[in-house]
Amino acid sequence: MSIWGLLQLAVATVIFLLAATVAKQWAIAPHVGKIVLALALYSAGNLVMLKLVRDFGMASAFSLSAIIQLVAVNLIAIAWFGERLGAVQSAGVVLAVVAVAMITLGPVPGGR
Numbered sequence: 001m002s003i004w005g006l007l008q009l010a011v012a013t014v015i016f017l018l019a020a021t022v023a024k025q026w027a028i029a030p031h032v033g034k035i036v037l038a039l040a041l042y043s044a045g046n047l048v049m050l051k052l053v054r055d056f057g058m059a060s061a062f063s064l065s066a067i068i069q070l071v072a073v074n075l076i077a078i079a080w081f082g083e084r085l086g087a088v089q090s091a092g093v094v095l096a097v098v099a100v101a102m103i104t105l106g107p108v109p110g111g112r
Helices: 001-029 032-056 058-079 087-105
Strands: none
Touching: 001 058, 001 087, 032 058, 058 087
């Protein structure tokens, strides 16, 4: 993935993290403005992801985005909202990181 692709991935990730934060705020105190903002942010993030899928392929774009979001959303949930992960949940996050690393970094049969 090029520097431009990584920058687009970072932009999409920030947008999705903002959307997740707004969605959590809506869950705490529902208000129509919060849900509209969350939906708008998720839509914007997906538009960026469509460009990444076209340029770098579905497997690479979504795998990288998913793992970055998984880790970042958990950090926000723990640090900002005071949520906690149990041992099994923590192990699941670690295994997910390993799984996506294997998918993304592993050899591709027949080349790319």
